[in-house]
Amino acid sequence: MVHVVASIHRKETTYHVNKHQPAGLYTCPDSSSFSYTGRISSTKTRRRRFNHRRMSSSSDRKLAHVALLPSAGMGHLTPFLRLAASLTLQNVNVTFITPHPTVSLAESQALSQLFASFPQIKHQQFHLLPLDNPLEDPFFEHFRLIKESSHLLSPLLSALSPPLSVFITDMSLVSAVIPITEAISLPNYVLFTSSAKMLTLFLSYPTLAESKAMDELDEMDVVKIRGLELVPKSLIPPPLLKKGNNILKTCFLEDSEKVAESSGILVNTFESFEQESLRTLNDCQLLLKRLPSVVAIGPLPPCDFEKGQLQLTWLHDQPAGSVMYVSFGSRTALSREQVRELGEGLVRSGRRFVWVVKDKKVDTEDNEGLEEVIGDELMERVKEKGFVVRGWLSAAWHGVRILAWPQHGDQKVNADIVERIGLGTWVKSWGWGQETVVNRAEIAEKIREIMGNESLRIQALGIKEEARKAVGAGGSSNKGLSELINIWRKF
Numbered sequence: 001m002v003h004v005v006a007s008i009h010r011k012e013t014t015y016h017v018n019k020h021q022p023a024g025l026y027t028c029p030d031s032s033s034f035s036y037t038g039r040i041s042s043t044k045t046r047r048r049r050f051n052h053r054r055m056s057s058s059s060d061r062k063l064a065h066v067a068l069l070p071s072a073g074m075g076h077l078t079p080f081l082r083l084a085a086s087l088t089l090q091n092v093n094v095t096f097i098t099p100h101p102t103v104s105l106a107e108s109q110a111l112s113q114l115f116a117s118f119p120q121i122k123h124q125q126f127h128l129l130p131l132d133n134p135l136e137d138p139f140f141e142h143f144r145l146i147k148e149s150s151h152l153l154s155p156l157l158s159a160l161s162p163p164l165s166v167f168i169t170d171m172s173l174v175s176a177v178i179p180i181t182e183a184i185s186l187p188n189y190v191l192f193t194s195s196a197k198m199l200t201l202f203l204s205y206p207t208l209a210e211s212k213a214m215d216e217l218d219e220m221d222v223v224k225i226r227g228l229e230l231v232p233k234s235l236i237p238p239p240l241l242k243k244g245n246n247i248l249k250t251c252f253l254e255d256s257e258k259v260a261e262s263s264g265i266l267v268n269t270f271e272s273f274e275q276e277s278l279r280t281l282n283d284c285q286l287l288l289k290r291l292p293s294v295v296a297i298g299p300l301p302p303c304d305f306e307k308g309q310l311q312l313t314w315l316h317d318q319p320a321g322s323v324m325y326v327s328f329g330s331r332t333a334l335s336r337e338q339v340r341e342l343g344e345g346l347v348r349s350g351r352r353f354v355w356v357v358k359d360k361k362v363d364t365e366d367n368e369g370l371e372e373v374i375g376d377e378l379m380e381r382v383k384e385k386g387f388v389v390r391g392w393l394s395a396a397w398h399g400v401r402i403l404a405w406p407q408h409g410d411q412k413v414n415a416d417i418v419e420r421i422g423l424g425t426w427v428k429s430w431g432w433g434q435e436t437v438v439n440r441a442e443i444a445e446k447i448r449e450i451m452g453n454e455s456l457r458i459q460a461l462g463i464k465e466e467a468r469k470a471v472g473a474g475g476s477s478n479k480g481l482s483e484l485i486n487i488w489r490k491f
Contacts, residue, residue, distance in 0.1 A: 066093070067164050068096050072142030081114050092485060098111055174262065194410045270466070321457065351448070401451075401457055401460045403446055405433070407433030425456070427442075
């Protein structure tokens with residue numbers, strides 16, 4: 001998740017309100033159009049595919065039936081919503097399996113909007129087991145709960161009609177789900193909802209952890225595996241570097257090993273965005289394991305139902321390209337002190353802005369009014385130049401510049417990609433969220449700097465065109481997904 005301060009064209013008067021991916025890169029394009037030629041990860045996978053084909057009709061006219069199972073949080077859910085919509089529009093029968101209950105109100109609302117907009121999508125609730133020993137992070141807690149309930153999936157999947165062609169699951173669930181699908185000879189694909197660069201780290205992590213290769217490196221040293229440069233150590237999520245066990249470390253160790261047994265890996269990215277990482281992923285020797293094909297299918301286009309919830313008529317009166325969008329995603333809660341420093345920085349910058357304010361991790365806990373969070377006096381000054389809302393915008397899809405402010409997880413890896421390809425920039429000295437309070441003067445200075453960068457504005461518009469070309473007719477990601485659908489129809 002990358003957090004964004006970006007310019008918005010005034011003609012875009014509707015905003016994505018999924019408090020899903022941190023503003024910017026989680027749904028941003030990434031790269032790789034890959035023609036699925038079916039590199040097989042194991043003998044077991046090969047047997048599973050063969051049996052499934054033999055048991056079903058091989059008629060090319062048959063419609064594929066695909067079931068999707070997302071994980072918790074809008075950053076994981078939104079790519080699944082968009083994939084479901086894209087598959088439906090390409091004449092695929094889709095069953096959307098929803099773990100119940102959800103963590104946040106945003107997830108419940110987004111799911112309701114999907115089923116209202118696409119009544120042909122079959123909705124199947126997956127009732128989770130009761131929660132024991134709750135964790136501090138409600139989203140990681142939900143990951144664990146879905147895994148612990150996974151044995152209930154087998155009868156649910158087997159009962160679907162017509163019989164499923166394939167099952168697509170979130171990368172955070174694979175260690176629990178793949179044994180279930182193997183037992184019923186159902187091809188299982190993995191949707192990786194972060195960048196292709198992050199996927200290389202995800203797949204390499206067990207080897208790195210076992211070798212202790214990262215222990216002796218300084219922060220700015222590049223982590224390598226068999227000569228392959230992965231990322232600087234400073235970009236790796238801190239929980240992966242800590243001694244002892246933690247839930248993120250456990251997920252990486254368990255799930256990355258099992259991904260190699262899947263039928264294929266789908267990534268919400270595109271060729272020109274992450275060409276080098278995609279090439280690496282499809283060269284299995286570099287990652288020390290035999291992987292199924294990695295297919296770029298992104299950037300998955302926003303659905304119509306993501307628009308129109310926030311009709312900001314105020315924006316009509318602003319000059320084109322003059323408004324910043326400020327958001328930290330669906331599960332990033334800034335401290336009250338940092339919220340107010342950010343607000344002061346926005347006011348001091350002298351720029352117009354739309355600001356999503358959030359100081360609680362789960363939206364159902366956002367009980368206080370904005371005046372209480374921001375402060376009455378600052379709220380009055382904010383209104384002179386800005387508009388306070390709750391929402392989200394995809395930067396690469398809309399061609400807006402990003403000032404990234406990584407807070408946790410994959411966000412430094414993604415911020416590095418943003419800067420490298422010219423979509424935006426980030427301030428390394430700000431560190432991870434909660435490490436320090438960034439002061440208002442520094443925030444204001446960086447905002448003025450990026451808003452005055454004309455070459456960055458032009459580059460962002462170019463990336464917008466590349467992103468839309470990738471998923472358009474004949475584009476690399478469009479071809480990748482279409483070829484997969486043709487394969488699934490034969491299962």
